[in-house]
Amino acid sequence: MRRSTTRQTTRWTPAPYPLRKDSGETIVTPLLRYELDTERGSAEDAQFAFAAGAARGEAGRIRFEGRDALTLESVRYTTCAGTG
Secondary structure: OEEEOOOOEEEEEEEEEEEEOOOOOEEEEEEEEEEOOOOEEEEEEEEEEOHHHOOEEEEEEEEEEOOOOEEEEEEEEEOOOOOO
């Protein structure tokens, strides 16, 4: 199911929805709410990885608070190299 308006896009997906920045950060989430004009919103039950493998983990919620500003809630992360 997908709902969108001219100001806000709210996306529900049965499969994970990946977000990737040019700088290498990745967020994968099954539920994304994001306002395109303000760059604000949230991702629920998200997995994330920072550029160059600096850290990776999961968050109950990620809040997008404008360009290049995030707040992570209920976080587990590691700086150890991944396997596989």
